[in-house]
Amino acid sequence: MGSEAVRPLDSAGGLSTQEARRRLAQTGPNRLRPGRRESILRIFLEEIREPMILLLLATGILYSVWGELTDAGTIFAVILTLVAVEVVNGQRAGHAIAALAKLSEPTATVLRDGRTVAIPAEEVVPGDVVVLVAGQRIPADARLIEAHGFAVDESTLTGESVPVERSALPESSPDDAGRRNGVFAGTMVTRGHGLAVVVSTGERTELGRIAQLTRGVKPPRTPLQLAMRELSRYLVFVALGSSVLVPLLGFAIAGEPLKEMVLVGLSLAFATIPEEMPIIITMVLGLGAFRLSKRRAIVRRLRAVETLGAITLIATDKTGTLTENEMRVVGLSPSDFGRRILEIGVLASDIVAGRSRDPLEEALVQAATGAGIDVGALIAANPVRDEFPFDDERKLMTVVREREHDLRIVTKGAPETVLARCSSRRSVRGERPLDAERRSAVLQEAARMAAEGHRVLAFAEKVAETGSAVDLGSELVFTGLAALADPPRAGAAAAIAACRRAGIRPIMITGDHPETAMAIASQVGLDDGGRMLTGRDLDVMSGDDLRAAVAGVTVFARTTPADKLRIVEAARSLGNVVAVTGDGVNDAPALAAADIGIAMGETGTDVAREAADIVLADDDFTAIVHAVEEGRVLFANLRKGVRYYLACKVALVSAVLVPVLIGVPVPFAPVQIILMELFMDLAASATFAAEPPEPGLMRLPPRDPRLPFMDREMLAGILVPAAGLSAAVLTSYLATWYSDPSSARTAAFVAWLLGHFFMALNLRAEREPLHRVGIVANRLMLAWGAAAVAFVAVAVLVPSVHHALRTVSLSPSQWALAVGTAFAGTFWMEVWRSIRPARS
Numbered sequence: 001m002g003s004e005a006v007r008p009l010d011s012a013g014g015l016s017t018q019e020a021r022r023r024l025a026q027t028g029p030n031r032l033r034p035g036r037r038e039s040i041l042r043i044f045l046e047e048i049r050e051p052m053i054l055l056l057l058a059t060g061i062l063y064s065v066w067g068e069l070t071d072a073g074t075i076f077a078v079i080l081t082l083v084a085v086e087v088v089n090g091q092r093a094g095h096a097i098a099a100l101a102k103l104s105e106p107t108a109t110v111l112r113d114g115r116t117v118a119i120p121a122e123e124v125v126p127g128d129v130v131v132l133v134a135g136q137r138i139p140a141d142a143r144l145i146e147a148h149g150f151a152v153d154e155s156t157l158t159g160e161s162v163p164v165e166r167s168a169l170p171e172s173s174p175d176d177a178g179r180r181n182g183v184f185a186g187t188m189v190t191r192g193h194g195l196a197v198v199v200s201t202g203e204r205t206e207l208g209r210i211a212q213l214t215r216g217v218k219p220p221r222t223p224l225q226l227a228m229r230e231l232s233r234y235l236v237f238v239a240l241g242s243s244v245l246v247p248l249l250g251f252a253i254a255g256e257p258l259k260e261m262v263l264v265g266l267s268l269a270f271a272t273i274p275e276e277m278p279i280i281i282t283m284v285l286g287l288g289a290f291r292l293s294k295r296r297a298i299v300r301r302l303r304a305v306e307t308l309g310a311i312t313l314i315a316t317d318k319t320g321t322l323t324e325n326e327m328r329v330v331g332l333s334p335s336d337f338g339r340r341i342l343e344i345g346v347l348a349s350d351i352v353a354g355r356s357r358d359p360l361e362e363a364l365v366q367a368a369t370g371a372g373i374d375v376g377a378l379i380a381a382n383p384v385r386d387e388f389p390f391d392d393e394r395k396l397m398t399v400v401r402e403r404e405h406d407l408r409i410v411t412k413g414a415p416e417t418v419l420a421r422c423s424s425r426r427s428v429r430g431e432r433p434l435d436a437e438r439r440s441a442v443l444q445e446a447a448r449m450a451a452e453g454h455r456v457l458a459f460a461e462k463v464a465e466t467g468s469a470v471d472l473g474s475e476l477v478f479t480g481l482a483a484l485a486d487p488p489r490a491g492a493a494a495a496i497a498a499c500r501r502a503g504i505r506p507i508m509i510t511g512d513h514p515e516t517a518m519a520i521a522s523q524v525g526l527d528d529g530g531r532m533l534t535g536r537d538l539d540v541m542s543g544d545d546l547r548a549a550v551a552g553v554t555v556f557a558r559t560t561p562a563d564k565l566r567i568v569e570a571a572r573s574l575g576n577v578v579a580v581t582g583d584g585v586n587d588a589p590a591l592a593a594a595d596i597g598i599a600m601g602e603t604g605t606d607v608a609r610e611a612a613d614i615v616l617a618d619d620d621f622t623a624i625v626h627a628v629e630e631g632r633v634l635f636a637n638l639r640k641g642v643r644y645y646l647a648c649k650v651a652l653v654s655a656v657l658v659p660v661l662i663g664v665p666v667p668f669a670p671v672q673i674i675l676m677e678l679f680m681d682l683a684a685s686a687t688f689a690a691e692p693p694e695p696g697l698m699r700l701p702p703r704d705p706r707l708p709f710m711d712r713e714m715l716a717g718i719l720v721p722a723a724g725l726s727a728a729v730l731t732s733y734l735a736t737w738y739s740d741p742s743s744a745r746t747a748a749f750v751a752w753l754l755g756h757f758f759m760a761l762n763l764r765a766e767r768e769p770l771h772r773v774g775i776v777a778n779r780l781m782l783a784w785g786a787a788a789v790a791f792v793a794v795a796v797l798v799p800s801v802h803h804a805l806r807t808v809s810l811s812p813s814q815w816a817l818a819v820g821t822a823f824a825g826t827f828w829m830e831v832w833r834s835i836r837p838a839r840s
């Protein structure tokens, strides 16, 4: 199909929107996997097969055989509710994840109706003309029709990671294509830029053929998910042990009927096996990732979500993260050559359709236009012959322009690198040699401009004969300097201060001039002590020196991506949990080496995005701090949810164990145990995930990720509330038992249902008393609590349900006892938290 599709090509204007739409309908979207939708029925069937549900089903069937049909009815109603909730939860998580995937979907730049537009890569069709630049993933199989210094990394296809050059050869025969001018979907542009016509998309690409083989790889579990599985595996045995022990003792000591005890055992197993633990963490992580996306941070790897709260050091770029990345030329030196400087600036830029994608180059174009230069005409009169794009190692860019009789070589870049390639300078009296004195004068001028926080560019050029072997790298004529203002972002200083308060050390790693770096650093409050190191300083440092430097220095300037990698590694070896930002192709190693790699969504390359764990939609440093806060909230909520969940299980086991040990019947009927489990599950998996941050969360030091999840504090946090809840239930039960045995179970049931709601409220806060975290701040939990209270009221006050729920009416004093013990057994924690001096 390829050749037919390529024929009606207008490489100047690309396809028309209409034609593109027609082709999209014909070929289908440009993606590998046809989107598989999880149907409700499918999730339902999956849920039904869960071991817990099977256990419940077995109990229900035994009930139908031995007991009464109403009990079986209740159990099947519980099963349906549980499955429905899980299906809704599953859908919710699924939607959240689909929404995330949408946000991080790749885009492609194509020519449509004669203009360049960015579209989702999925909408690329055969015949589209795509614009390819370094750092991009190629969206479809295509043939180059224009290429400048173009090289691709085809390791995704061939396994060979050495970049291969590609050029735009005349199309001899369509069948011969795909050799020297062919580029393939999924491979990466490592250098240069070009235009290519799409030949095939989606499953019909080379990658599509390979992808058929490697489908369905699931993302690896995060460390916390693994830890939770481990823990719940261990707890399963505890739960099973007590589910056997309690009925045995009930039978042997309290002399209860065997059948009833088998049912108690089964329902206890159902209620105590901690099957929700892995689900709680997945819910919390998934919802956390979704909340992060609302704060403009898109999570690519779930494990990053749990690491966020533990970050101790953030190594950030300057341009775009701390600054606006909206540049403006504010000075030209020497001003006599202002026009010429701007002309070189425009000619040494990568301009498509009168615009540049690089804000710095765009600023030059704007300034040139402002100075009366007709940029379009200038470009048209000097077509590109060759281009050596900017890269952050060399820090300069050279373009060879073709004129009628000769070649014009133009360069722009960091002053010291440009000067190193110049042998003469432009002066009012023509070209003059560039002596040492002049060089240092120029560098001083550059430093002066930089000290005002401006980015500084130097410009040079030379003319050569057409066809001569030109040496691009030397003997240039230095022309002048430009200063570009890029003001700090409004929120940057506040975000830096917030980092410090939260015990996180921010450092700046920039490719810019040391003076520019220091000036911006001091504007955003980053310059503690004023120490600064440059890439050159780092070059001569040993590993130990570097570690010492990283421990004390806040600003690193004129660095290369390789320096960045070394700094990240040194910081990690000092025990830091490091987040690092990056945008270029060469930043990928540092992003991958960090605990959390953060790529720029706006200016970042696909390469950086793919190496990163998190992508910042608008490049803003403030979003990193928000993300850290979100990470801390979610970790705290996870602890709260697990603490509550396990406290319920411990309380339940002890509340049934103590009576049988002293020869009193089990305090709950099996049906009641099943209903209790339904309530506690709902609270644990859903309501704690919705808990807002506690005040002062960003004033605490970062969590130490080496500490185990189930530490002493956590264990105490489970056992103490559990003891309170079970004491409440036991008091209510036993006191009623000795006075009026027929009401005892109901008294226990009421004390439990209210008590476990009160306990949930208490466990919402880790450090602060409830009135300070806001009683109504978690509406989901209040709604759940209201449901529990309503259920209690119906269960006791409505006689028609008494039989099904094994409840009876309570006297006012029995009510008072049940409510009172539930309250006292849980709210003492609140009193204690209020009077105890606050821990920091």
Ligand code: ATP
Residues within 6 Å of the ligand: 316, 317, 318, 319, 320, 358, 360, 361, 390, 391, 392, 395, 396, 397, 412, 413, 414, 415, 455, 456, 457, 458, 509, 510, 511, 512, 513
């Ligand atoms: P960071 O985002 O980490 O702050 P940076 O963007 O400041 O990094 P680079 O992009 O590596 O750092 O730029 C370093 C220097 O290279 C700049 O100070 C400038 O002199 C020069 N430079 C930047 N962009 C271009 C460009 N498009 N063409 C030529 N020179 C450039």
